[in-house]
Amino acid sequence: MSQQVRGVIARAKGAPVEMATIVVPDPGPGEAVVTIQACGVCHTDLHYREGGINDDFPFLLGHEAAGVVESVGEGVTDVAPGDFVVLNWRAVCGNCRACLRGKPWYCFATHNATQKMTLEDGTVLSPALGIGAFLEKTLVAAGQCTKVDPSARAAVVGLLGCGVMAGIGAAINTGGVGRGDSVAVIGCGGVGDGAIAGAALAGATTIIAVDTDDRKLAWARNFGATHTVNARNADVVESIRDLTGGNGADVVIEAVGRPETYKQGFYARDLAGTLVLVGVPTPEMRIELPLLDVFGRGGALKASWYGDCLPTRDFPMLTEMYLQGRLDLDAFVSEEIRLDQVEEAFDKMHTGGVLRSVVVF
Numbered sequence: 514m515s516q517q518v519r520g521v522i523a524r525a526k527g528a529p530v531e532m533a534t535i536v537v538p539d540p541g542p543g544e545a546v547v548t549i550q551a552c553g554v555c556h557t558d559l560h561y562r563e564g565g566i567n568d569d570f571p572f573l574l575g576h577e578a579a580g581v582v583e584s585v586g587e588g589v590t591d592v593a594p595g596d597f598v599v600l601n602w603r604a605v606c607g608n609c610r611a612c613l614r615g616k617p618w619y620c621f622a623t624h625n626a627t628q629k630m631t632l633e634d635g636t637v638l639s640p641a642l643g644i645g646a647f648l649e650k651t652l653v654a655a656g657q658c659t660k661v662d663p664s665a666r667a668a669v670v671g672l673l674g675c676g677v678m679a680g681i682g683a684a685i686n687t688g689g690v691g692r693g694d695s696v697a698v699i700g701c702g703g704v705g706d707g708a709i710a711g712a713a714l715a716g717a718t719t720i721i722a723v724d725t726d727d728r729k730l731a732w733a734r735n736f737g738a739t740h741t742v743n744a745r746n747a748d749v750v751e752s753i754r755d756l757t758g759g760n761g762a763d764v765v766i767e768a769v770g771r772p773e774t775y776k777q778g779f780y781a782r783d784l785a786g787t788l789v790l791v792g793v794p795t796p797e798m799r800i801e802l803p804l805l806d807v808f809g810r811g812g813a814l815k816a817s818w819y820g821d822c823l824p825t826r827d828f829p830m831l832t833e834m835y836l837q838g839r840l841d842l843d844a845f846v847s848e849e850i851r852l853d854q855v856e857e858a859f860d861k862m863h864t865g866g867v868l869r870s871v872v873v874f
């Protein structure tokens with residue numbers, strides 16, 4: 514028996530999101546239905562609704578969520594009804610080339626539910642990042658459910674499902690930040706502040722936060738930034754060089770997703786430094802750089818998908834650190850909102866004032 518629940522969809526490119534009744538099928542083999550308790554509003558949801566990811570409208574938005582498994586389909590053994598889980602958008606398949614070579618964080622196999630959620634008239638919905646969690650209950654592949662300590666609050670640990678994990682992982686896993694490193698983070702939203710928190714956990718001694726919004730810079734200090742630069746009134750590259758003894762940072766993390774900030778990151782690195790692109794560009798964006806500078810400055814130019822995380826390893830570990838008081842995930846939650854306030858949360862992304870709005874059910 515399928516169920517009907519309330520959810521948030523993006524019907525057409527650029528149009529405001531709307532509430533709709535969504536039909537959620539019973540879980541098929543290898544699938545699970547999860548009762549969502551909380552779901553953060555990530556910039557990638559806005560990318561979807563603006564047509565910046567692909568044109569498979571209508572989208573079922575929301576992908577940064579935690580909840581409780583309601584039911585599981587045939588053959589599911591890793592999770593059971595009642596388990597508290599954070600949803601992940603890259604369930605490791607175990608069989609692809611990346612998995613078999615021992616690098617499961619590069620798993621390319623799409624491992625989502627094969628059944629579809631629909632509108633009442635049968636219109637098939639495209640769940641954002643294979644999740645779709647601005648929804649009272651959602652259908653996912655069982656591998657997308659990662660069990661974590663149930664004493665953690667859903668509104669907080671749900672953020673590990675995307676932005677905060679992407680940021681922490683961009684610093685620790687992709688950027689390889691180590692003790693004593695200097696790190697600059699361009700863009701201090703949920704993802705960038707995750708990168709700052711990750712750099713602090715890894716032992717970086719200089720952590721430079723760069724943003725165009727002074728409120729964001731003030732918050733960045735709470736996550737471990739040692740210095741801040743407002744890109745509106747300072748030269749970003751020069752400022753980062755000045756703050757690192759004239760050298761540039763060992764690791765620069767770009768968490769905006771724009772050519773101009775990528776270029777700043779490219780030149781703000783020390784020689785042989787690492788640049789990590791975790792911000793997501795849109796299809797029309799281009800970057801032009803002198804090839805001689807790419808050669809002459811050396812180092813590594815990397816992109817970070819989901820912080821190169823391994824949900825089964827990283828979600829429970831970071832939840833534990835949170836519960837031990839070593840990782841302030843509470844500070845990412847600026848406000849708790851209702852399901853019908855997602856559009857307002859998108860507006861606040863532009864006007865500032867929030868790090869993460871989290872829909873609480």
Ligand SMILES: NC(=O)c1ccc[n+]([C@@H]2O[C@H](COP(=O)([O-])OP(=O)(O)OC[C@H]3O[C@@H](n4cnc5c(N)ncnc54)[C@H](O)[C@@H]3O)[C@@H](O)[C@H]2O)c1
Binds near residue numbers: 679700793818
């Ligand atoms: N790679 C991944 O796996 C992954 C995962 C989640 C999100 N993302 C992407 O990361 C990016 C950031 O996401 P978010 O949720 O933190 O967004 P956000 O909107 O909360 O934060 C973006 C921040 O960048 C700042 N900013 C904008 N223009 C700037 C500029 N020119 N210089 C400096 N700062 C500037 C804004 O003031 C804001 O604080 C998005 O592109 C998002 O799609 C990537």
Ligand SMILES: [Zn+2]
Binds near residue numbers: 605606608617
């Ligand atoms: Zn795989």
Ligand SMILES: [Zn+2]
Binds near residue numbers: 555558576675
């Ligand atoms: Zn996201």
